[in-house]
Amino acid sequence: MNIFTGLMCQSGDLLSMKVCVMCGGEGTRLRPLTFERPKPCIPIVNQPSIRHLVSHLSNLGFCDVVITLGYMAEAIEGALGDGSLFGVDITYVREKTKLGTAGSVKNAQRYLEEQDFLVVGGDHVTDVNLLEFYREHRRRHDITSIGLISIDDPSEYGIAEIDVTYQIKRFKEKPAPGEIFSNLASTGIYTCSPDVFDHIPAGKRYDFARDLFPDLMEKGHTLTGWLARGNWTDVGSPASLRQAERWKLQEIPYTSISGDLTMRMANIQGPVQLGESFSMGANSRLIGPVAIGQGTTIGDNVLIGPYTSIGDNCVLRSNAKIFSSSIYNRVTIGRGTTVSGSVIDNDTNIGDQCSIENNTVIGPRVVLRDRVVVHSRTRLWPEVLVAAGTAVKEHILNEKFDSGCEGS
Secondary structure (H helix, E strand, C coil), X not given: CCHHXXXXXXXXXXXXXXXEEEXXXXXXXXXXXCCCCCHHHCEECCEEHHHHHHHHHHHHCCCEEEEEECCCHHHHHHHHCCCHHHCCEEEEEECCCCCHHHHHHHHCHHHCCCCCEEEEECCCEECCCHHHHHHHHHHHCCCEEEEEEECCCHHHCEEEEECCCCEEEEEEECCCCCCCCCCEEXXXXXXXXXXXXXXXXXXXXXXXXXXXXXXXXXXCCCEEEEECCCCEECCCCHHHHHHHHXXXXXXXXXXXXXXXXXECCCEEECCEEECCCEEECCCCEEECCEEECCCCEECCCCEECCCEEECCCCEECCCCEEECCEECCCCEECCCCEEECCEECCCCEECCXXXXXXXXXXXXCCEECCCCEECCCCEECCCCEECCCCEECCCECCCCCCCCCCCC
């Protein structure tokens, strides 16, 4: 946190700015990555994504943070602690049952009802100036304002039609073909007046987009849109997860090395972040932006391309090639194996001469024997074993884990 932010969080009107971060969902659309962690704890550049969000909010002056918890709450608390490392004060509020988005905020009402507050999803990755959004809402005095952003395919979001004054005239959640009257998608970021609590039932599952907004409009309340500028995603799919990490890797300003580095006749083109006890063999190349954790070993003739993150204590054997991928902790990549645009979870072992194609997600503790080809857009559940020479053309599930990947 910079000095200016620290001063904002200690003085004046900005002292009281509050934000509610919703972290209750199970993240089923990102399985197998969310079987053993909540979605806000999926690593982005080797950090739980929720840390990037809270740091961004802190830098904008939102230093009073209320976090609603559901699925795997302890992991989120462990990632953030009391918030002091980020210059914020965090209050955690747990849900006993699933309450939906608006219901979860209602459950935290006692911490939010004193003044206007911001609402953000815990899986959001963004650089949008939400302070500007908050100030505009306070100027207009509406019951709630909705952050909107133009996207190419809004069918998986709530969409809004606005007039020249930004008043929302229509709102439709997840429109079907023929119903997409706008490409302004709701970011799931809202600014609310405390009066909004009068319209959210207590102890009941209730959503902002599906329930609250139509009800408010039917009752004649004015809902205002705010047009966001910048990067935003809700990390709802492997593709959006990779895009979010690309944004964060682009923020690496220069090459930084923590601790000792062992290299011989290798080449690094920054920017890169390298952790402690990193070693790289002869004739290997790193082309940034790249982030690599501590204790990772790279063999000879390895090529690691831009927009790649590699976690702690990984082993990349000779002649491996990694392009625009996310490799988590303690992963082994065999000799001559190529990984492209994919996500590989903890403790997975990939054999020699394998090909992992674009938009693949491989869960934790998976074993791929030699010469395996994994086709694009394929997911492998935790702990599966793939025999040598196999071509994986569809998802491989594990009966020990739930098979669904639809929903939140």
